[in-house]
Amino acid sequence: MIKNVLPFLMIAVMIVSCKSNKEASTANKDNSMTSLDWNGIYVGTIPCADCEGIKTVITLNNDLTFTKKTQYLGKSTDVHTENGAFTWNKAGNTVTLKSDVTYNYFVGEHILARLDSSGKKITGDLADKYILKQQSVDALKDTPWKLVELRGKAVENSQKQPFLILSSDDNRVSGNSSCNGFGGEYKLLEGNRIAFSKIMHTMMACQNMTIENEFMQVLEVADNYTLVNGVLNLNKGRMATMAKFEVDYFVN
Template structure:
C-alpha cells in the first residue's frame, strides 16, 4: 500500500511540474509576441541610407563628386533609388519575412565621371547580390546568405534645414524686382525636396528640375539642372537669367521667410520669399 501511495505522489508531482513548466513558458504570451514583433516591425523603408563600408573596407568619406552614396526604399511604390558615386540609379524591391530582400535589375543614368574614386559597378553589384539584411540601431547591412556584409550603411541624420520643403517665390533677381507678366502662366519659384534631394520649380515658361546638396556653413550646390523645352515668345521673361542662379550659387542666407541665394560674399544673386498654401 505504501508503494502505491508513493507512486501516486510521484505522478502528481510530475504532472504539477509539467504544468508549471508550461505556465512559465507561456506566462506572458503577449510579451513574447511583442518582442518578436518589435524585431520584425523595424522598418528600413523611407529612410536615406548612406554607405559606410563596402566589402569590409571602410568608406571614411561617403561623398563622391560632392554627394553621399546612398539609397532609399519607397514603401508606397516599392521602388529603390539612390546615388552610386557618379550616376543615380533606380529599380524595384521586395521585402519578405525573415529580413529577406531582393532587388530588380537596376537602371542608372549614363553620366561619365572619369575623376570619380568610386567603382560604381561595385556599388550596383550590392543590390544584384543581396538577399537579406540585418539592422542594429541606425546601422543597416545588406548581405548574401550568412556571409560577411556586402556593404554597411548608416541612417542619414534628419535635416532641420529651414529652406527645404518650402515654396520659394522669387522677389528680386540681380537686385531688380521681379513681377508677374500678364500672360505668364504662374510665378517663378523653386522647391527643395528632401526626397532624393530634388529641385523642382518654374522659370517663367518652362518647369525646372535638378538636384541639390546642402553642406555645413549654409553651403549649397545645384547640379543636373534641366528644363522643359516649351516656347513662350509672348512672355516677357528671361529664363536664362533665372537658371544662371543655380549655376553660380554656392551659399545661402535665410531670415524667417526670406531666402537669398549667393555666390561668395557678393550681393545676392536672387531673393525669394516663402509662400504657404492653406
Template sequence: MRKIILLLMILFVVASACNTGKKTSSGTELSAEFAAEHSSRNSLDWAGVYRGTLPCADCEGIVTEIRLNSDNSFERIIDYLGKGDDKLRESGSFDWDETGGEIIITDKSSDTKEWYKVGENRLIALDIDGNRIESSIPQEMYVLNKIDIDNVVTEKYWKLIELNGKSIQSSANETGREAHFILHSNENRITGNSGCNNMMGSYELTEGSAQQGEIKFSPLAATRMACLDAEYEHEYLLIFDGSKKYSIENDTLSLFSDGDTPVAKFVAVYLR
C-alpha cells in the first residue's frame, strides 16, 4: 500500500511539472519548452521593416514604421497625420515577453511600455498590458505589415551602419545629417552625405544576379564644411574609391573592395 501511495505521489509531481506550458486551440497542453522553441521569436523570420497607419484619437492616423533587427535593436519613425511635418524618430532595444510571441518597446519619454504581437509578416499593436485592444475599430487597423524587400540597389536611401568592421551610429535627429547615399538611375548619379558634407558623383553598375554585382564609383565631389561629430568622414569617403562589388541580403547592402569582407554596410530606410 505504501508503495502505491509513493507511486501516485511521483506521478502527480511529474504531471504537475508537465502542465506548465500553454494550451493550443484544441485544448492540448504544450510544455513550456515546446512553446518557447516554437515561438514567433524562434520560428518566424521576424527581422525586417513593418509599416502601417494606426488609429489616432485626435489626428487622421499615425503612420508608423518599425525596423526590428536580429540583435533586438529597433528604429521607429512616427508621423501624426494632420499634425505638421515633424516626424518622431527613435531607436533603442526591445524585449521579448516570456512566451517569445510578443515584443515590448519602452517609450523613453514617458517610461510606458508598448506591446506588439509578432505574427507571420506582421505586428499587431496591443494595449499597455499586452492584451488585445478592445475597441469598435476593426482589428485590422492595429496591424503593421512587413514590407516586401526587393533586391534593387538603385533609388533607395542607403544609411551607413558599419564601416571597416566598426558599427556606425548616425542619426538625422542629432545633426540633420547622416551618412548615406542614393544611386539615381537617371544618368547614373550618386548623391548622399558623409555625416557632415554633401557628396555627389557617378557610378557604373553591373548586376551579376538578383543579390550581387559589380559596382564602381567616380571620384566623388563633396562640400567642405567642418564638423566635429563625423570622425569617420574621411574613412567613409575613401571606401567609394576602392569599391568593386556589392551584395544585398534582405534590406542590407554591403560594399566590397578586393576581399570577401565588406568595407561598409548600409541599411535601406523607407519612411522619410
C-alpha cells in the first residue's frame, strides 16, 4: 500500500515545489525595473539652502544612461548639465546616478523620489519636495514650449527665449515673444484645431522686433496643431508649419 502511495506523494511534492519556485520567480520579476515604464523625463524643484529651489530635470534612457539638468532659482539663470550612466539595485526599485555627485532615487509609478545619504526615503514636511514627476512627451497643456523655428527659419539671437504655455486651469496662454511677455486665451476643438484670442502683451521696445511681430502674427492666424514626439507645430490650414516648438523646462 505504501509503495503504491509513495509515487503520488513524490509527484505532489514536485508540483508544490515547482509552483513555489514559479511564484517566487514571478515575485522577483515584479518590480519597478521590469513592470513600470520608467524611461522618460522627470521634473521637480528640490529644496535649496541658499536659493529659491533647485529646478531639476532628469532623463532616464533605456540604455541605462541619463541626463540631469539643474538650475538654482533666484540665484542664477545658468543650467548645469550632467551626463552619465545609472544602475539598478538588486530589488529593482532604486537607481543610482553616477556623475560628479552620486544620488539614489526610488522609482515609483511616474515618480523619482530622491533618497537621503543612507539610501532611505526622505521624511518630514519637505518630503514631497524631493519627488520628481514623470512628464508625458506629448502633453500639450502646462508644458513650456520653446519656439525653435518660425516660417521655416531657426529662431536665433533673440533678446529672450520665445515660448508659450497653454494652461489647463483656465484656458489661458502665456509666454514671451522674444521681447515682451504676453497672455491671452485659447480654445481646443475637434480635429486638433486651435484658436487664440484676446492676446495682450507688454509694450517694451527692443532693438529687433522681427521675431516678436512674426510670432504674434502666427498666434492670430493659426487654426490647427500637430504634436508628435515632443514637437509642437502651429499651422494654418494645410499650409507649411508656421511655428515649431520643443519642450524646454527652463524657459522663463
